[in-house]
Amino acid sequence: MDFKNLKYVVGDGCSRGLCRRGCGRQDKQLNTYDWLADVPGNAETTDLVEVQFKNTRxxxxxxxxxxxxxxxDIVAVEASPGHDIGVVTLTGKLVPLQVKKANLKSADDIKRIYRIAKQVDMDKYYEAKSREHDTMIRSRQIAKDLDLKMKIGDxxxxxxxxxxxxxxxxDERVDFRQLIKVLAEAFHVRIEMKQIxxxxxxxxxxxxxPCGRELCCATWVKNFVxxxxxxxxxxxxxxxxxxxxxxxxxxxxxxxxxxxxYIEAGRKLPPKDVILQTLDSDYYLFKxxxxxxxxxYSTDKRMGANLETISGSRALEVMEMNKRGEKPESLQADGSQTEQEKPIDLLANESITRFDKNKKKKKTKSRGGRPQSSAPRQKQVGEYQKQHGEHPKREHGHRKHDKNKPE
Incomplete structure (x- = not known):
């Protein structure tokens, strides 16, 4: 087969390659990619169809x-009693595999599809959905009044x-028989309680x-392990x-x-409690x-001292040598100390305050308005103290405050 001339194109249901129809719209939770959607005759292989309802049902x-x-497609399906409205999410050969994965106990759990939803069905559907939020708020208050230790989530x-x-x-078993009676009288519908x-x-x-992506349980995880x-x-x-x-x-x-x-890779490492012995000292696992x-490995049990990093195969080799009563000169394979390559820190020589504003030194101004340094003034004060033994009094620049004089 010539793989050079093989091109993957977005298929329209007839051509082979990546299938646009198999992806479907991503506005439904637990979406399943139908990688057999572009196979001719895939939909006719089985009568089973996967239909999704609100959220993850x-x-x-x-x-x-x-x-x-x-x-x-939006379809009307069999329910007890009446009918329900859902969206087709999968057809073809993958549906029997999904049925097997869902662990349906009997064939009675598989009901019928009546028809593609009509406008009358959609009007009833939207009317029923508009009452869900108010019903949830009111049912929570009813459960609180009955002093039931339960939370109605949806x-x-x-x-x-x-x-x-x-x-x-x-968290505990709840006797909600009285709750069902009150809810049936309040909303005039058939009540079904489902614990989740x-x-x-x-x-x-x-x-x-925390990873920044949408929850797995809300997108693709169906069965919780x-x-x-x-x-x-x-x-x-x-x-x-x-x-x-x-x-x-x-x-x-x-x-x-x-x-x-991790379990498979951990089998290639030595046990954590094994002590590696060399001619110099004993080494304990550090990380x-x-x-x-x-x-x-470290020469101290409690802290990192004289750390030596080696491969797992080298550690197993040293462990076998210790079992035979042999002690190598060093943990390293060549018997010499080799420096471990450390990651390069681009900000190692930078200061953490490099973006802070530098505090400007205060400068005094002379009579002419130009900035004047305070160093000559300090020199004059030092010479005066040596000659007279006291600090000079500064006559200019100080004025007494006159209470009678307006500011």
């Missing part, structure tokens, strides 16, 4: 009517307005993380709760992203750079 439905659905109305889902957070965790709440609300402090230990990250916690006050999900690479495969 997704569902999988069967296209029984064989509608020509594309990514971004309210989502069904597309036809016949049902409302209340998402709440609670702190991570799910952050994903529904959204926000910006438990995060432990062991992931931070493997990566030699300081166990500071303020640094490790995310916007949800839980451990950051990104701690799990690179932990496998290690896992990904660079470099370790630094």
């Amino acid at each position: 997704k569902g999988y439905y069967c296209n029984v009517n064989r509608l020509d659905l594309k990514k971004g 309210v989502e109305y069904q597309g036809d307005g016949n049902k409302a889902i209340f998402y709440y957070i609670a 965790g702190a991570r799910q709440e952050a994903g529904r609300i959204g926000g910006t993380g 438990s995060v432990s402090t062991g992931a931070a230990r493997f990566q030699d990250i300081s166990l500071n709760p303020q640094k490790l916690a995310g916007m949800c006050a839980k451990l950051k999900c990104c701690l799990n992203y690179e932990v496998d690479n 290690s750079d896992i990904l660079a495969n470099m370790v630094t």
